[in-house]
Amino acid sequence: MADSEFERQAITHLDALYNFAVYLTRNPPEAEDLVQETYARAFRFSHRFEPGTHLRAWLFQILRNTFLTFYRLREREAAVAEDGVPDWDTPMFHDAPDEGSGAMEAHTDLERALRRLPEEFRTVLLLAEVEGLPLEEVARVMTCPVGTVKSRIFRAKERLRVLLRDYEKR
């Protein structure tokens, strides 16, 4: 695939990637950084993309890996809440604007509950249910077997219900 064609096709997935990034980072300025970094990597390593496979899944995979790379760096520095869910208010990138200037507010219980899920549960729901990726592609993004994806979806929903119940009681 020619570079220009690759880039043209990659950019058609920008909205989906940005949406995913916003839910991962919960911070639009950070999401922009993350997406920008994703595209920079995708363009740099476009020769590694196997034509015929799904470009969208490949881009999601790069985005998630990039997120996890920075997330792990941050995780070492940031406090992790008691339930093991990291403190999402800490900026992911060191040079990102701080929370006051860009953190996204959750408007619904569903958003709030989703935000509190651990990353692997959040990602699996976002990819499979929100983006509608087939399970095989989700498995590719998450580099795990399809069976694991299925069980993660199941467990993610279980946990989501528990969190939703909390909000509904209030």
Add this chain to the structure above:
Amino acid sequence: MTDPLSELPDEALGRRLAADLPRHGAPARLRQTIAVAGRPQSVVTPWLSAGLAAMATALALLLFFVPLLPRITPADPVQRLVRAAVAEHTRTLMWGARRPDVIPTALPWLTQESGIGLRQVFSGDERLTLLDAEPVYLEQRRGIALHYRDEDGHLLTYLVLPAPGLPMPDRQRVQIDRWRPALMHDGGFSVWVWKQGDLACLLISDMISETDLGHFRDYFVRVRVATEPVPAH
């Protein structure tokens, strides 16, 4: 009345996720930035990669030869000894304490190897733990090194080397009880230097802050009181 979300079965909950979660569209400026970044960079001059390769080669050569350049060694013999002692201490820091030798059992061997005997040795207390002892060779002299670690994790090296005629630097000498060791600094390390007969004794640590120096002073006293090195031959 609709079912609460928490009561929805899996499939319906999945549908609600897809339908109810707001979608965030990419800002126009992001689209523009990515489009610009993705454009083929025809402006990159063909000589750039060759230039970078040449620079990388030059840098690699420079890095290769830097260690071969002669080091500026201080003319002052005490300063030179301090530098060598600090290098030895740094080596211990990097490689860690090796064998926790029990001093009484290791003493005959150490004395034979180092040419230094220890009539008395500070074997640690509630603040300092003796890690090990080993013979060393510094500034063309055989000597002995004992390594301690304090409660805060600072590593201390106590070194004894034969140094007849080594002048003590007057300006750096500090009165501590009945002794007047010199407090010297080199490469971020503090070093107590004193003489016991014809032997030069050094106590090295990375303790440089004012509080740490207070402790370091105390460690000097502990080691000095309880250790008596003598030339073995």
